[in-house]
Amino acid sequence: MAQSIQLYIIAFTVAFVVSVVLTPVAKKLAYKFKAIDYPRSRGMNKEPVPRMGGFAIVLGFMCSMLVLSVFMKELHTKQFLGFICGGAIIVIVGMLDDVYQLSAKVKLVFQIIVGIIVVSTGTKLNFIMWPMWQYLKPFSAPITVFWIVGLINAVNLIDGLDGLAAGVTCIESTCLAILCTMSGSTLAAVITIALAGAAMGFLPRNFAPAEIYMGDTGSTFLGYVLAVCSCIGVFKSYALLSVLLSVLAMALPILDTSFAMIRRAANHKPIMSPDRGHLHHKLIDMGYTSKQAVIILYALSIGSATMAVIIALQDIRATITLLIFFLIIIILLVVRMRHTQE
Numbered sequence: 001m002a003q004s005i006q007l008y009i010i011a012f013t014v015a016f017v018v019s020v021v022l023t024p025v026a027k028k029l030a031y032k033f034k035a036i037d038y039p040r041s042r043g044m045n046k047e048p049v050p051r052m053g054g055f056a057i058v059l060g061f062m063c064s065m066l067v068l069s070v071f072m073k074e075l076h077t078k079q080f081l082g083f084i085c086g087g088a089i090i091v092i093v094g095m096l097d098d099v100y101q102l103s104a105k106v107k108l109v110f111q112i113i114v115g116i117i118v119v120s121t122g123t124k125l126n127f128i129m130w131p132m133w134q135y136l137k138p139f140s141a142p143i144t145v146f147w148i149v150g151l152i153n154a155v156n157l158i159d160g161l162d163g164l165a166a167g168v169t170c171i172e173s174t175c176l177a178i179l180c181t182m183s184g185s186t187l188a189a190v191i192t193i194a195l196a197g198a199a200m201g202f203l204p205r206n207f208a209p210a211e212i213y214m215g216d217t218g219s220t221f222l223g224y225v226l227a228v229c230s231c232i233g234v235f236k237s238y239a240l241l242s243v244l245l246s247v248l249a250m251a252l253p254i255l256d257t258s259f260a261m262i263r264r265a266a267n268h269k270p271i272m273s274p275d276r277g278h279l280h281h282k283l284i285d286m287g288y289t290s291k292q293a294v295i296i297l298y299a300l301s302i303g304s305a306t307m308a309v310i311i312a313l314q315d316i317r318a319t320i321t322l323l324i325f326f327l328i329i330i331i332l333l334v335v336r337m338r339h340t341q342e
Contacts, residue, residue: 004186007071008177011190012197014067019060019201026055027205027212035098037213049210052098053202054218057166058091060198061225068194074187082121083228086114090152090224094217107216111152114224115145123231148227154253155223156216157260161280163207164294165214168252168301169199169222175249175305176226180233182312188233195225208290226250248308252279252301303329 030036030050037051065084069075093110096102124140125147159165173196180188199222205211214222230246247254256279261271283293307323 008193011064011194015060015064015194015197016201018063019056019198022056023205026053033099051213051215052217053212054214057198057202057218064194079122086117089114090220094220098215111149115148119144151227152220152223154257156219157257158253159219161290161294162210165219166199166203166206170196171301172250185233188229192229245308248304251304
């Protein structure tokens with residue numbers, strides 16, 4: 001256990017420091033390659049802001065993995081190599097999108113390719129221990145690809161307010177790290193802790209008023225790492241509970257994306273078409289400032305993440321209490337939104 005804690009400290013510290021140091025460098029690169037986010041109808045920024053700040057997050061994470069490779073043999077496996085290769089493709093496509101604005105279909109194709117690479121190198125959702133779900137075993141590969149692609153886009157979609165995606169990722173990564181530690185997956189725990197450190201290192205310059213955005217370079221990479229780590233760690237244990245734990249740990253991007261798909265389908269619009277109906281947009285429309293909206297969403301993420309950990313600990317009384325409190329908060333928010341719309 002002591003050795004694991006040392007690995008966690010190294011993972012977080014290296015990722016955090018490198019991300020902090022390289023964020024100004026990423027800002028200069030964004031200006032050099034003209035990766036600028038100009039004011040638009042759906043955006044919150046009133047002035048041009050450089051994006052592609054995710055470059056610092058990625059390098060912070062990769063430096064952490066490089067240092068840890070000296071101590072962990074798990075970082076020399078075919079599975080981890082597949083994870084790194086997939087991540088490299090995600091980052092390259094993200095950087096190209098930040099500069100040239102790629103179409104949604106092109107990005108989707110590469111995301112599917114990345115999912116296939118990850119699956120072919122040994123990372124799959126495990127349905128064997130799930131009651132009656134063993135029949136899904138032949139579909140494990142496509143379901144895993146769907147999960148990875150879905151979470152990549154889910155995190156990308158919540159990146160709509162200063163500091164939102166980076167902060168929520170810190171919370172979700174920490175939750176996943178705890179769950180992975182409880183399930184005995186040191187590899188997944190170390191990866192998620194490194195991701196939390198990299199995202200937190202970027203946050204000071206990304207929180208409102210942001211001087212740099214992470215862009216698709218960062219948001220898609222964050223979603224990718226969270227998706228793969230949940231497959232390596234959480235889904236490998238807890239049997240049927242793994243679905244609930246993973247959804248709770250990453251509830252905000254998953255639910256926001258699900259509602260967006262339902263909303264667009266109901267309005268007969270393409271599922272991948274952008275709109276201004278996300279939860280963070282609703283909070284702004286209710287009169288909250290950008291900072292207030294982000295803090296509210298942080299609180300919701302902390303609540304759902306805490307619930308996931310408590311359920312994993314099998315504390316029924318605490319779970320019910322937190323669930324009731326969480327539902328009351330959600331109901332109050334929904335009522336306030338409807339009142340604002342009227």
